[in-house]
Amino acid sequence: MSRINKTVLAVVALITLSLAANPALAQNNLTFDPPLPPLSGWTPLPATCVTIQTLLPGLAPTTPPNFALLSNNGIRQCNLIQGDAANDGILIPANAPPNLLLHVDLAFLSNEIGSGPLFNDTAEVFLTVLPTMTASGVPIGFSKSVRVASFSRNMIQPGGLGPIASTAVVGLGGFSAGFPFAPYFIPVGEFKGQRVFLTLTVRNAIDTSVASALAVDSVSLGNFNSYGGYTHISSDPEPPTPRRNR
Numbered sequence: 001m002s003r004i005n006k007t008v009l010a011v012v013a014l015i016t017l018s019l020a021a022n023p024a025l026a027q028n029n030l031t032f033d034p035p036l037p038p039l040s041g042w043t044p045l046p047a048t049c050v051t052i053q054t055l056l057p058g059l060a061p062t063t064p065p066n067f068a069l070l071s072n073n074g075i076r077q078c079n080l081i082q083g084d085a086a087n088d089g090i091l092i093p094a095n096a097p098p099n100l101l102l103h104v105d106l107a108f109l110s111n112e113i114g115s116g117p118l119f120n121d122t123a124e125v126f127l128t129v130l131p132t133m134t135a136s137g138v139p140i141g142f143s144k145s146v147r148v149a150s151f152s153r154n155m156i157q158p159g160g161l162g163p164i165a166s167t168a169v170v171g172l173g174g175f176s177a178g179f180p181f182a183p184y185f186i187p188v189g190e191f192k193g194q195r196v197f198l199t200l201t202v203r204n205a206i207d208t209s210v211a212s213a214l215a216v217d218s219v220s221l222g223n224f225n226s227y228g229g230y231t232h233i234s235s236d237p238e239p240p241t242p243r244r245n246r
């Protein structure tokens, strides 16, 4: 192995280490699981449209024991917004590595199978980026909205008629059909110093009588390691070093 390659490996290992133990970033990992209250860090609108689930038919949390389920049953749309009284979105620190990623697992489910072209229920996930100020009042960045993922009944069954997509699963989650949990990654290293928020929405098309849903779990910050696998940032396993300026 060349000297340069060794140096690169050492630098990568250092970055991975500093990422792997970063309590400030790790507190942004939102998994709907204990010890925090299940919806800690989130606000559902309306409040009753998001439920905490442990296991639905064929659909298990990606971080046990819980995941969240947004349902549009009987309503125009269901929203889950990142941020609550105690945790206002995610502040991307000024020293964030450029390859920092926001990760979220999503699964779209629908009962609008065989209901024809009109009832194309949809789900969208966006990342909203807000500008912040330096201590001296200089603005950092601009507002921005990044589409993370979008789903529709038509992706499961085009036109609401005929066969379902080969990647969809009949009966998933107790719904007529759906897509299993899959990971989504959003590069956020460019948003240093800015605050970011995930917004998830499930809409009803035309009427509100037949439901669709979006399952969500395992929101975290992390990066891809040198083997191509995703590593989320964990809390420091050792007691933090006391500092004066806290």
Ligand SMILES: [Ca+2]
Residues within 6 Å of the ligand: 031, 032, 033, 061, 062, 063, 064, 065, 066, 067, 217, 218
């Ligand atoms: Ca979980």
Ligand SMILES: [Ca+2]
Residues within 6 Å of the ligand: 112, 119, 121, 204, 205, 207, 208, 209, 210, 211, 212
């Ligand atoms: Ca519907």
